[in-house]
Amino acid sequence: MSKLAINGGTAVRTASWPRWPQWDEREKARVLAVLDSGEWGGFNDLVHEFEQTFAKRHQAKHCITAVNGTISLEAALRVLGVGPGDEVIVPPYTFIATANAVRLVGATPVFADIEPDTYNLDVEQVEKAISKRTKAVIPVHFAGLPVDMDELMLVAREHELAILEDAAHAHGSSWHGQPMGAHGDIGSFSLQQSKNLTAGEGGILLTNDDELALKLWSFANQGRSPAGAWYEHGMLGSNLRLTGWQAGVLLAQMERMDEQLARRQANARRLNEILEEIDGPTPMRWDPRADNHAFHLYMMRYSPKKFGGLPRERFVEALRAEGVPCSTGYAQPLYKQPPLAPPHSRILPCPVAEQACREVVWLTQNLLLAEPEAMEEIGRAIVKVRENTAELM
Numbered sequence: 118m119s120k121l122a123i124n125g126g127t128a129v130r131t132a133s134w135p136r137w138p139q140w141d142e143r144e145k146a147r148v149l150a151v152l153d154s155g156e157w158g159g160f161n162d163l164v165h166e167f168e169q170t171f172a173k174r175h176q177a178k179h180c181i182t183a184v185n186g187t188i189s190l191e192a193a194l195r196v197l198g199v200g201p202g203d204e205v206i207v208p209p210y211t212f213i214a215t216a217n218a219v220r221l222v223g224a225t226p227v228f229a230d231i232e233p234d235t236y237n238l239d240v241e242q243v244e245k246a247i248s249k250r251t252k253a254v255i256p257v258h259f260a261g262l263p264v265d266m267d268e269l270m271l272v273a274r275e276h277e278l279a280i281l282e283d284a285a286h287a288h289g290s291s292w293h294g295q296p297m298g299a300h301g302d303i304g305s306f307s308l309q310q311s312k313n314l315t316a317g318e319g320g321i322l323l324t325n326d327d328e329l330a331l332k333l334w335s336f337a338n339q340g341r342s343p344a345g346a347w348y349e350h351g352m353l354g355s356n357l358r359l360t361g362w363q364a365g366v367l368l369a370q371m372e373r374m375d376e377q378l379a380r381r382q383a384n385a386r387r388l389n390e391i392l393e394e395i396d397g398p399t400p401m402r403w404d405p406r407a408d409n410h411a412f413h414l415y416m417m418r419y420s421p422k423k424f425g426g427l428p429r430e431r432f433v434e435a436l437r438a439e440g441v442p443c444s445t446g447y448a449q450p451l452y453k454q455p456p457l458a459p460p461h462s463r464i465l466p467c468p469v470a471e472q473a474c475r476e477v478v479w480l481t482q483n484l485l486l487a488e489p490e491a492m493e494e495i496g497r498a499i500v501k502v503r504e505n506t507a508e509l510m
């Protein structure tokens with residue numbers, strides 16, 4: 118086998134990967150149209166048009182856009198009536214925004230463990246975490262894979278808990294044919310630069326509940342009501358509005374969304390097969406009820422045992438040198454970050470989340486937009502690293 122690229126050999130993949138974000142003349146035309154309209158802010162008609170388009174695509178009754186996917190979670194919690202004295206159950210393996218939003222409204226995040234083969238909230242652990250103070254659960258459809266909504270909704274109904282879906286990774290993902298975001302009470306999406314649908318920054322809230330939709334719209338618009346006067350403010354609110362520029366870009370991005378979703382899924386399916394064929398790192402379980410998976414990340418579980426004792430960090434360095442960008446993801450569960458450690462949170466034992474931080478390897482979604490042959494190259498790069506572990510120790 119040829120010399121490893123990290124030691125001066127030739128990389129398995131020398132071609133570049135698809136760029137992210139992607140854009141063309143459609144985005145340019147939309148942005149110019151907003152410029153020429155003179156209506157640059159949140160009251161540009163394109164904002165409403167984008168909200169309608171996104172709601173329809175996600176089979177939700179209402180869509181309210183926001184400045185980002187952290188503020189949108191915070192707004193959703195406020196509107197659900199979560200505040201000081203309340204607890205909200207969250208996973209410890211997610212981006213910090215999920216749990217920060219809970220603290221930002223004055224409530225306490227409670228960390229429940231995840232499933233070893235999906236890294237999504239383990240509903241049995243959620244049940245164990247429920248206390249008299251529990252008001253809501255935030256299931257994160259991590260990497261784009263839907264949480265087991267069948268089980269979670271049963272628990273939520275039994276204990277009268279609100280469900281706020283953090284769908285920041287899950288544009289277009291679906292469970293039993295229903296897109297994520299409107300399974301629970303409210304769903305929140307991020308449109309930040311790395312996300313599968315992006316305007317650089319931005320957030321989205323979906324709900325099927327008329328009253329919650331009205332409250333969300335009002336909170337996002339300084340407490341106004343849609344029919345009220347401009348300087349009439351019936352409730353406490355803020356300004357969460359997305360701009361016309363962003364809506365223009367997003368409408369163009371939406372035109373590519375389904376083609377990109379299909380391509381990522383086809384490549385992920387093939388990569389799953391390849392990893393099995395080569396007995397490589399273990400891909401995550403793709404629940405058949407998750408009939409669409411956005412694959413914001415492609416994750417695999419690395420075991421040094423399969424690689425002659427090679428530490429994960431060395432594996433990642435060697436794989437990168439072979440032309441496959443990858444990373445080890447979060448170094449620690451969220452409750453180890455100072456703002457989320459006790460007394461700011463309550464923690465159930467989370468051995469699975471701790472193991473996830475030690476074992477996972479992440480590939481970002483743009484790799485799955487490459488030509489199908491690129492998946493074979495990822496497989497060949499992994500095999501090459503494994504056959505040359507002696508060079509790396």
Ligand SMILES: Cc1ncc(COP(=O)(O)O)c(C=O)c1O
Pocket residue numbers: 185186187188211212214215257283285286306307308309318319320
């Ligand atoms: C799971 C999750 N939730 C929330 C957010 C917050 O989104 P934003 O960066 O738009 O504030 C992110 C984004 O990075 C995320 O990954």
